[in-house]
Amino acid sequence: MTTMQTEDRTETRSEARTYTITAIPADGVGQEVVDAGRTVLDALARESRGAFSFSWQELDWGSEYYAKHGRMMPEDGPDLVKDSEAIYFGAVGWPSVPDHVSLWGLRLRLCQGFDQWANIRPVTFLPGVESPLRRADSSDLDWVVVRENSEGEYAGFGGRNFAGRPGQGEVATQSAVFTEVGCERIIRFAFDLARTRRRKISSVTKSNAQQYGMVLWDDVFQRVARDYPDVETESVLVDAMSAKFILHPEDLDVVVASNLNADILSDLGSALAGSLGLASSANLNPERRFPSMFEPVHGSAPDIAGRGLCNPIGALGSAALMLDHLGLAAEGENLQQAIAETCRRGILTHDVGGTAMTREVTSAVIDHLQ
Numbered sequence: 001m002t003t004m005q006t007e008d009r010t011e012t013r014s015e016a017r018t019y020t021i022t023a024i025p026a027d028g029v030g031q032e033v034v035d036a037g038r039t040v041l042d043a044l045a046r047e048s049r050g051a052f053s054f055s056w057q058e059l060d061w062g063s064e065y066y067a068k069h070g071r072m073m074p075e076d077g078p079d080l081v082k083d084s085e086a087i088y089f090g091a092v093g094w095p096s097v098p099d100h101v102s103l104w105g106l107r108l109r110l111c112q113g114f115d116q117w118a119n120i121r122p123v124t125f126l127p128g129v130e131s132p133l134r135r136a137d138s139s140d141l142d143w144v145v146v147r148e149n150s151e152g153e154y155a156g157f158g159g160r161n162f163a164g165r166p167g168q169g170e171v172a173t174q175s176a177v178f179t180e181v182g183c184e185r186i187i188r189f190a191f192d193l194a195r196t197r198r199r200k201i202s203s204v205t206k207s208n209a210q211q212y213g214m215v216l217w218d219d220v221f222q223r224v225a226r227d228y229p230d231v232e233t234e235s236v237l238v239d240a241m242s243a244k245f246i247l248h249p250e251d252l253d254v255v256v257a258s259n260l261n262a263d264i265l266s267d268l269g270s271a272l273a274g275s276l277g278l279a280s281s282a283n284l285n286p287e288r289r290f291p292s293m294f295e296p297v298h299g300s301a302p303d304i305a306g307r308g309l310c311n312p313i314g315a316l317g318s319a320a321l322m323l324d325h326l327g328l329a330a331e332g333e334n335l336q337q338a339i340a341e342t343c344r345r346g347i348l349t350h351d352v353g354g355t356a357m358t359r360e361v362t363s364a365v366i367d368h369l370q
């Protein structure tokens with residue numbers, strides 16, 4: 001394992017606050033976008049003239065680590081991270097390692113081990129970025145997907161058996177797990193978030209076909225809704241919601257859904273906003289017993305990795321969410337505005353129709369920090 005501690009001590013005054021962040025770039029473009037994010041965050045810290053700084057611990061976990069050690073991270077990996085104030089994550093997955101091994105061995109191990117049960121995925125329409133939606137524009141569309149991040153379809157319950165049966169007779173089961181506690185905490189979280197926005201919440205299930213776990217979710221949603229009479233509610237099946245994302249996105253504010261459904265819907269949202277490379281996310285442990293983790297929604301993009309042309313905006317937006325979580329709300333807003341200004345000026349990577357390289361977008365965002 002390579003551990004690198006760096007600290008920007010430029011102009012540090014005695015009252016400076018140092019945030020300890022673990023960076024895990026992992027695979028493919030994850031390395032490029034985390035590098036971009038660190039560059040922007042360190043620039044913000046320099047601009048703060050000593051008010052705050054970041055102490056980085058960078059870990060080389062991922063598919064190359066797997067090739068050397070036969071595992072995605074050390075056995076005691078979570079212990080090496082748990083005292084950080086946040087984790088800044090890139091993306092995991094590479095063709096050399098089966099996807100379920102890389103995902104469960106690193107990202108899901110951290111999310112579940114640190115009980116990061118709330119996954120926030122804003123769908124942000126940026127100026128200068130063309131959406132495939134007619135009439136879509138940054139002035140009236142923005143919503144947040146709140147994803148249950150600890151159980152549901154990704155609980156990891158099930159198994160494979162009967163591999164020895166003749167005639168390819170193997171059987172696999174994969175169970176979804178819905179608990180009342182798990183449903184209630186994410187639904188309450190989403191209602192509280194709706195109260196800070198346009199006070200509309202859409203709950204998404206497939207409870208007509210999945211009559212146990214998702215009906216429990218619906219029941220909890222109706223019960224919790226009674227505590228929030230000021231928030232408008234709707235319950236929508238996931239198939240209908242995917243149509244609504246395209247046909248009536250103006251109706252959306254906070255969309256709360258299970259692990260799998262929200263995973264799929266948030267990719268649809270980011271594609272509608274222009275590209276998967278734009279989408280940011282926060283995996284939160286709201287009680288702050290463990291570090292929360294901030295990462296772009298996209299994967300390691302092996303098709304474009306290593307060429308310096310990936311879009312860093314999703315990772316930079318995730319850095320803005322991390323600043324907010326650390327109590328640096330003004331700095332987070334500053335970064336969001338710098339991202340919007342960069343896009344407005346047409347400094348865009350190829351996935352959103354531009355010609356700029358990753359480093360050019362990163363430099364432009366730094367130039368537009370206030």
Ligand SMILES: NC(=O)c1ccc[n+]([C@@H]2O[C@H](COP(=O)([O-])OP(=O)(O)OC[C@H]3O[C@@H](n4cnc5c(N)ncnc54)[C@H](O)[C@@H]3O)[C@@H](O)[C@H]2O)c1
Nearest residue numbers: 091092093094099276277298299300301303304310311351
């Ligand atoms: N959170 C994660 O770590 C995460 C999420 C999704 C997929 N994955 C893993 O990533 C690997 C590749 O998966 P995939 O191809 O299904 O999804 P992907 O998100 O890596 O790529 C899908 C498409 O989006 C493009 N894209 C993604 N990020 C981009 C960026 N920043 N800028 C420009 N274009 C971008 C890619 O070029 C590709 O065409 C797999 O191993 C998968 O398991 C990891």
